[in-house]
Amino acid sequence: MSSRTFRVWRGEAGAGDFETFEVAVNEGEVVLDVLHRIQATQAPDLAVRWNCKAGKCGSCSVEINGRPRLSCMARMSTFDADETITVTPMRTFPVVRDLVCDVSYNYVKARQIPSFTPAAGTEPGELRMQQEDVQRSQEFRKCIECFLCQDVCHVIRDHEENKENFSGPRYLMRIAELEMHPADTADRRVIAQDEFGLGYCNITKCCTEVCPEHIKITDNSLIPLKERVADRKYDPLVWLGEKIGLR
Numbered sequence: 001m002s003s004r005t006f007r008v009w010r011g012e013a014g015a016g017d018f019e020t021f022e023v024a025v026n027e028g029e030v031v032l033d034v035l036h037r038i039q040a041t042q043a044p045d046l047a048v049r050w051n052c053k054a055g056k057c058g059s060c061s062v063e064i065n066g067r068p069r070l071s072c073m074a075r076m077s078t079f080d081a082d083e084t085i086t087v088t089p090m091r092t093f094p095v096v097r098d099l100v101c102d103v104s105y106n107y108v109k110a111r112q113i114p115s116f117t118p119a120a121g122t123e124p125g126e127l128r129m130q131q132e133d134v135q136r137s138q139e140f141r142k143c144i145e146c147f148l149c150q151d152v153c154h155v156i157r158d159h160e161e162n163k164e165n166f167s168g169p170r171y172l173m174r175i176a177e178l179e180m181h182p183a184d185t186a187d188r189r190v191i192a193q194d195e196f197g198l199g200y201c202n203i204t205k206c207c208t209e210v211c212p213e214h215i216k217i218t219d220n221s222l223i224p225l226k227e228r229v230a231d232r233k234y235d236p237l238v239w240l241g242e243k244i245g246l247r
């Protein structure tokens with residue numbers, strides 16, 4: 001057992017400060033274990049959100065030394081022995097208390113996406129898909145909704161004013177998944193750009209870097225979606241159709 005220094009942000013809705021704790025750490029522990037020890041021994045009212053402690057529920061997202069991470073997957077052994085560990089709530093979302101954020105923005109955006117739309121009259125069990133199409137969707141469905149990609153994206157991280165018009169990488173990925181689904185009949189290219197803010201994304205790839213499920217958000221969903229939007233925009237038939245009011 002060794003002793004480590006933790007700086008933890010404490011406070012509510014914009015008003016708060018760091019509190020420093022000297023805390024014991026055992027071999028094999030993760031940051032969430034240490035936060036729980038602080039809660040058990042020094043700050044019983046410390047607010048920390050978590051659930052599975054296995055990297056699968058997406059609840060324990062925080063920023064550790066400035067980097068968005070799951071606290072249950074951040075091994076203490078990966079930090080230098082004399083390094084102070086600073087833990088802050090996700091910066092993109094309003095703080096409820098201490099390390100707990102209000103992430104309801106994400107659920108609002110999720111609800112705005114038109115749902116899967118198979119051809120009219122399709123009966124259950126009738127759809128057939130190529131394995132390639134199944135695998136593409138499966139990558140996106142590994143998402144645990146930790147919202148770390150949403151937290152890190154610069155479009156909304158320091159720009160509250162963009163939240164209305166930008167759904168963030170997680171939900172642009174959902175639109176891409178549906179747009180690339182062979183049995184979905186809806187054309188989502190116009191809404192991706194006009195209603196969900198695809199054009200705000202300038203492919204910085206920070207979302208991909210922080211994803212704990214290692215989903216290639218940018219390369220496999222955002223860029224292909226941008227290509228589809230561009231294909232539609234510069235399609236001469238679409239241009240002509242819009243001119244004469246058919247599309």
Ligand code: SF4
Nearest residue numbers: 143144146147149211
């Ligand atoms: Fe988290 Fe990755 Fe899903 Fe974003 S795409 S919410 S980072 S699991």
Ligand code: F3S
Nearest residue numbers: 153201203204205207
């Ligand atoms: Fe944001 Fe990811 Fe695009 S971080 S700018 S959505 S590549």
Ligand code: FES
Nearest residue numbers: 052053057058072
């Ligand atoms: Fe579930 Fe960390 S507690 S992902």
